[in-house]
Structure formats: C-alpha cells, structure tokens
Amino acid sequence: MTRRMETIGDAASAARAELSGLVARIASGDRGALADLYRRTSAKLYGIIARIVPAEPDAAEVLQDVYLSVWNNAGRFDPGRASPISWLAVMARNRAIDRRRKRSLPTEPIEAAFALADDAPSPLAETEAAQDRHRLADCLGELEPAHAGYIRAAFLDGDSYSELATRDSVPLGTMKSWIRRALIRIRECLER
Amino acid sequence: MSSHPPLTPAEAALAADFAAGLLDDEDHDRAARLAAGQPAFRAEVERWTRLLAPMLDEVGERTPPPHVLPAIERRIAPANENHPLEARLRRWQWFGSASAALAAALAFVVVTGPRPDTTLPPPDRPPMVASIGGDGPGRMVAVWSAPERKLVVAAAAPMGDTPGKAHELWLIPKGGTPKSMGVMPAGTMHAVLPEPMAEAMREGATLAISLEPMGGSPTGAPTGPVIASGTLRAA
Numbered sequence: 001m002t003r004r005m006e007t008i009g010d011a012a013s014a015a016r017a018e019l020s021g022l023v024a025r026i027a028s029g030d031r032g033a034l035a036d037l038y039r040r041t042s043a044k045l046y047g048i049i050a051r052i053v054p055a056e057p058d059a060a061e062v063l064q065d066v067y068l069s070v071w072n073n074a075g076r077f078d079p080g081r082a083s084p085i086s087w088l089a090v091m092a093r094n095r096a097i098d099r100r101r102k103r104s105l106p107t108e109p110i111e112a113a114f115a116l117a118d119d120a121p122s123p124l125a126e127t128e129a130a131q132d133r134h135r136l137a138d139c140l141g142e143l144e145p146a147h148a149g150y151i152r153a154a155f156l157d158g159d160s161y162s163e164l165a166t167r168d169s170v171p172l173g174t175m176k177s178w179i180r181r182a183l184i185r186i187r188e189c190l191e192r
Numbered sequence: 193m194s195s196h197p198p199l200t201p202a203e204a205a206l207a208a209d210f211a212a213g214l215l216d217d218e219d220h221d222r223a224a225r226l227a228a229g230q231p232a233f234r235a236e237v238e239r240w241t242r243l244l245a246p247m248l249d250e251v252g253e254r255t256p257p258p259h260v261l262p263a264i265e266r267r268i269a270p271a272n273e274n275h276p277l278e279a280r281l282r283r284w285q286w287f288g289s290a291s292a293a294l295a296a297a298l299a300f301v302v303v304t305g306p307r308p309d310t311t312l313p314p315p316d317r318p319p320m321v322a323s324i325g326g327d328g329p330g331r332m333v334a335v336w337s338a339p340e341r342k343l344v345v346a347a348a349a350p351m352g353d354t355p356g357k358a359h360e361l362w363l364i365p366k367g368g369t370p371k372s373m374g375v376m377p378a379g380t381m382h383a384v385l386p387e388p389m390a391e392a393m394r395e396g397a398t399l400a401i402s403l404e405p406m407g408g409s410p411t412g413a414p415t416g417p418v419i420a421s422g423t424l425r426a427a
Contacts, residue, residue: 039261042260043254043255047253060256064263064264064267068264071268086248097220101221102217129249151244152247155247161209161214179214180205180209183208183212187240
C-alpha cells in the first residue's frame with residue numbers, strides 16, 4: 001500500500017516537473033514546448049472552460065487566449081509557488097468567467113497573482129494537493145447541501161448571485177447572505 | 193513590499209464574491225479594476241482563489257475542437273525576419289484592446305527607424321522597446337528611438353486610475369538608481385529625452401511606473417509601490 005502510494009506520488013511529481021520544464025522552455029520562446037503543453041493539458045482546461053462558457057466557438061476562443069497568455073507570461077510562472085496545472089486551471093477558469101461576464105479586458109492579474117503571491121505557501125507536493133481537495137470537499141460537506149451547491153455552481157459553472165437567485169426563486173438579498181455565510185464557514189473550516 | 197491599507201468589510205466581501213465567480217457584469221468589472229489597482233484587494237482575491245481552486249481538479253476533461261492548436265501555432269509563428277517590428281507588434285497585440293495606440297507608437301519607429309544608407313542609426317543603437325507590466329491587467333509599451341532621442345509610451349491595456357495618485361515613469365539604468373521621466377499623461381506619452389538620460393536608454397535598462405502623490409514624487413526618488421516594470425530590448 002505504502003509502496004503504491006509512493007509510486008503514485010512519484011508519477012505525479014514527475015508529471016509536475018515535466019510540465020514546469022515545458023513552461024520554462026516556453027518562457028525562452030520554444031514554440032514546440034507550447035504545442036507539447038497544449039497536447040498534455042488542453043483537454044483539462046477545455047473541460048473547465050466549457051462548463052462556464054458552453055458555446056463551442058466561445059469556449060475555443062477562450063482556450064486559445066489562455067495558451068497565448070501562457071506564451072506571453074510563461075516567464076512569470078514560479079514553479080516553487082504553484083503547480084503548473086493549478087496555474088493553468090485557474091487561468092482558464094478566470095478567463096472563462098470573464099468571457100461569461102463579457103468583459104473586454106484580459107485577466108492577467110489574477111492568474112499572475114496566483115503564481116506570484118508574496119505570501120504563497122511553500123510548494124505543495126501532489127499528495128498535499130490531493131489533501132487540499134479532500135479537505136475542501138469535507139468543508140463543503142459540512143454546509144447545507146443547497147449552499148454548497150451554490151458555491152460549486154458559482155466557481156465551476158460561473159453562475160452569478162442573480163442567476164442563482166432567479167433559478168431558485170429566492171430573493172437576491174437572501175441568496176447573497178446565504179452564500180456569504182457559507183463562504184465564511186468554508187474559510188473557517190479550511191483555515192482551522 | 194508595500195504596506196497595504198486594510199480592506200473595508202465591504203471590499204473584503206467583494207473580493208470573496210469575485211474570487212467565487214458570483215458577481216454580475218458591473219460588479220465583476222469593478223472588482224477586476226480593484227484587483228488590478230489595489231494590492232490588498234488582490235491578495236484577498238488570491239487567498240479565496242487558492243481556497244476554492246482545488247474544486248477545479250474534479251472537472252472532467254473534454255477534447256477541444258481540432259482547429260485550436262493550429263490557430264495558436266499561427267499566432268506564435270515566427271514573423272518574417274525582415275520585419276521584426278511587425279513580429280513584436282503581433283505579440284503585443286494580445287496584451288490588450290488598445291492595440292491601436294500601440295500600433296501608433298510602433299508606427300513612429302517604423303517610420304523613423306530603419307532608413308536607407310546614410311540615415312541608418314548606428315548598429316549599436318537600434319530602436320528599442322519595453323513592455324511595461326505588473327500584476328495588474330494594465331500594460332504600457334515604450335518605444336525608444338536613440339537617433340532622435342524620442343520616447344513614446346502607449347497603453348497596450350489601460351493601467352486604470354488610482355484615485356488621488358499619479359503614475360510616475362522611471363528609468364533605472366542597469367546597476368543604477370531610478371531617474372524620474374515625469375508623471376504619465378492620461379493618453380500616450382511622447383518625449384524627447386535630454387542627452388544624459390538618453391545615454392542611459394540602453395538594452396537591459398528598466399522602465400518602471402510607481403504610484404506617487406499627484407504631481408509626482410516629492411523626493412525625486414520613487415516613494416510609492418512600483419505597479420509595472422519592463423526591460424528595454426532591441427526591437
């Protein structure tokens with residue numbers, strides 16, 4: 001059992017190191033590395049984007065923007081502070097939300113900040129990333145199921161307060177206070 | 193690092209809503225602007241994003257349409273070697289919507305830069321460019337023509353205003369101290385630099401923008417946070 005866990009952990013660290021290596025090559029202007037990164041990560045990113053922006057032409061455009069942004073900002077990625085797949089996933093998700101909100105400005109600040117935060121925690125091994133996932137799932141599980149569902153619908157599907165309120169026929173103010181309280185509880189749960 | 197003024201409870205709530213993806217169009221835009229201009233707000237958004245991001249792991253994969261990778265490869269294809277400025281321009285166009293201003297800035301180098309024979313700039317003084325950006329969405333592009341000592345700085349993506357603050361441009365020679373190039377105007381900045389400063393506009397020098405009191409730094413050195421910077425390189 002232990003041995004198997006180690007093997008999985010090793011494979012995950014190797015994948016992470018490989019992706020970090022690709023990003024470093026992209027930063028030096030290696031176009032082949034961008035194509036490699038695309039082949040290895042685009043299905044994951046497209047899955048994230050298509051949930052938020054269902055129309056295929058729009059989702060494809062967001063995906064293209066994400067990789068062009070990687071091409072331009074690869075030098076800002078710090079592998080010691082974020083895993084490459086988290087960096088890419090957050091970038092894809094933020095771009096998709098922006099497209100859904102019809103913003104015209106690019107969203108570099110947030111994804112860049114995600115990789116560059118001064119107070120970023122030390123690098124997470126993949127096993128720690130899995131722990132994060134489980135802890136978040138546990139904390140969401142402590143909420144009212146409907147409230148956990150709202151947070152997932154917002155983060156993963158891009159549903160806004162007013163969309164959620166309309167969907168469930170709940171007054172907007174009520175929806176806001178439910179979700180805000182749920183967010184605070186999640187943070188308390190994760191940070192305790 | 194700069195000391196951040198603490199967020200109001202309303203700002204903290206807005207940061208959480210923004211990170212979670214809950215805001216409607218207008219509030220989303222407002223929060224995006226705050227994230228670009230206010231380090232404390234940005235830090236709060238990051239904190240929430242980190243807490244919630246593990247949710248993304250569970251999203252299933254989906255095969256993108258086959259035309260996306262070729263489209264990306266076309267966009268990053270090396271430009272014709274004879275037109276390096278065009279190549280740089282193509283890359284910068286992705287930085288934002290204000291590519292018209294950028295094109296105008298570059299057009300000045302295209303027009304005044306390479307000329308036949310006698311008017312060619314000496315080989316060690318080709319046109320130079322710097323892409324000046326930071327954690328925010330804003331990005332300026334500076335184009336420098338040494339023979340005429342002309343500097344043009346245009347927005348590739350708007351920097352956004354910070355109320356009560358001016359954006360001051362600094363030249364930091366390699367290994368040197370910052371020299372003020374003045375407060376940035378609202379639109380495109382055109383300047384003819386005095387000789388000593390022009391001398392320092394060398395490859396590897398840094399152009400940086402700091403937040404200063406209205407009217408510029410009272411001390412002659414940067415007093416506020418640097419919100420964007422970039423290195424001068426041959427165009």
